[in-house]
Amino acid sequence: MTTALRCFTAYDVRGRIPEDFDAHLARRIALACAAFFSMRKVVLGQDMRLSSPEIVEAMTAGLLARGVDVIDIGLCGTEEVYHAVFSGVDAGVDGGIIVTASHNPAEYNGMKIVRREARPVSNDSGLREIAAMAGDEKWYQTLCAQPAQQGGFRTVMASKKAYIEHLLGAVDCRGMRPLKLVVNSGNGCAGPVVDLLAPHLPFEFIRLQHQPDGRFPHGVPNPLLPEKRAATAEAVRAHGADLGIAWDGDFDRCFFYDENGRFIEGYYIVGLLATALLTLHPGATILHDPRLTWNTRELVTAAGGVPVMTRTGHAFIKEAMRAQDAVYGGEMSAHHYFRDFGYCDSGMLPWLLVCQLMSQTGQPLSALCDARMTAFPVSGEINSRVSDPDAVLARIKQHYRDGSMDYTDGISVEFPAYRFNLRASNTEPVLRLNVETRGDVELLERKTRELLDLIRS
Structure with missing residues (x-):
């Protein structure tokens, strides 16, 4: 009998403990991953959630019993698992799993899974099949009934030296100015990494x-x-x-505040990082998501790069990064992806690069962003809970039928002076709206109100 598992999303596992996800289910999922991808050596990590140690122990026991070696890197951020996997290819590392529910409340937990070279696992690349295997009682009982194999080996890798060296190697530490930084880890996993980076940087940390x-x-x-x-x-x-810097729980997203304490939308950071990386990689491809686009496309084109729009979501962007050999990809939600980081997202590289840019230019973050924020003001992402998302999307499409439409992710509609994207959540009956204009704040406010009235009516 196969049971449908509610904890699977389009590109990870996430659910409430213990109703939707627990240590026993995590063990089954880990075994399904190993079987589906023929993994013989797996990296395991965990975030700070109280349920994470028990879950990792259950996964470890299951994998070892089936002859799979485990490299346990302990408390970490998601990108530390990515790094251990893509840097461990020559050592035979076949994949990795971090136990985390990212920014969900404390009663949740989950898993993010990557295969060899830290390639993402989504519904399009095996996650759907893994869910079916993990929910199949017959498959699990048959696996457990098989003769015991030679046990796998567990290696505890406590040192973060290679990972820290990789981060520091991406910037010119000697050229950094002595900046004062407020860093807020949100009681997540970023703090220990900041502490390891701090001795190598001329910064004062609050x-x-x-x-x-x-x-x-x-x-x-x-x-x-x-x-x-x-x-x-x-x-x-x-x-x-x-500068102010904040992270979510597993620090795969990085958020910025300028010297006035003003929150800077992730959209403008995408353009900033894209321009900086194009000075090092002229003519390179830059990926961006469909929610907000004009600022990024204008900056990338002006810098001689090639802007390419791709579907929202870390698994989809990573796949596109490899296919396009893009040097950088950015989402307005504060995910930033780097070719030199295994095509994966990092929450540490963005702030190091922004500090380097501030040091090189001698300008504060406000000066680096103000003109772009004036040129392309945005609404910020606005969520609306609706009973029938598909019906609302159809209504919006009909109402704005005179605009240029794109369906890369949800629906994007573009007019000469404004554009918007409206997309459905993967996990709940919520529509997410983003609006931008060409320098017209009054038009932005008017069109945002107009759209919300149509969405919520």
Whole structure:
């Protein structure tokens, strides 16, 4: 009998503990991954959630019993698993799993899975089949009934030296100015990595919510939510800092505040990083998501690069990164992907590169972003819970039928002075709206209200 598992999304595993996801199910999923991808050596890591150690132990026991070697890197961010996998190809590493639910509340947990070379696993590349195997009781019982193999070996890899060296090798540390930085880990996993980087950088760090704590004493670590931004912003102003940086729980997303404590939308950081990387890689391809596009495309084209739009979501962007051999890809949601980081997303490289750019130009982040924010003001992502997302999308399509339409992800509609993207959530009956204009704040506000009235009516 095969059971449908609610914890599987389009590109990861995530669910409430223990109703939707627990240690026993995690063990089955790990075994299904190993079987489907013929994995013989797997990297395992975990975030700070209180349920993570038990889950990792169950996965480890299951894999070892089936003869799969495990490299346990302990408490870490998602990108540390990516790094251990793509840098471990010559050592026979076949894939990796981090136990994390990213920015979800404390009662959730889940898994992000990659195969050899840290290639993503999504519904289009095996996740659907893994879900079917893990939910198939007959398959699992047959596997358990097979004769015991020679046990796998577990290696505990506590050192982060190679990973830290990789990060530092991406920037010119000697050219950095002595900046004062507010860093807010949200009691997630970023703090220990910041502490390892700090001795190599001429920065003064003001540390907030720094220690990993799965109880989330300061709430859910998700700076994309406006209500989660005040602590960082206030600390930047109080300490006269040059920059504020915040992360989500597994620090695969990185968020910025300028020297005035103003939150900078991830959209503008995409254009900033794309331009910086094009000076090192002239003519390179830059990927971006469909939600907000004009600023990125204008900057990339002006810098001699090739902008390419791709579907939203880390698994899809990583696949496109490899196919296009793109040097960089960015999402407005603060995911940033780098060819020199195994085509994977990193929450540490963006702030190091922004600090390098500020050091090279002598300009604060506000000066680097202000003109672009004026040229292309945005609404920010606005969520609306609706009973029938497909019906609303059809209504919007009909109402704005005179615009130029694109269906890369949801629906994007473009007019000469404004454009918008409306897309459905993968996991709940929610529509996500983003609007931008060509320098017209009044038009932005009017069109945003108009769209929300149509969506919510």
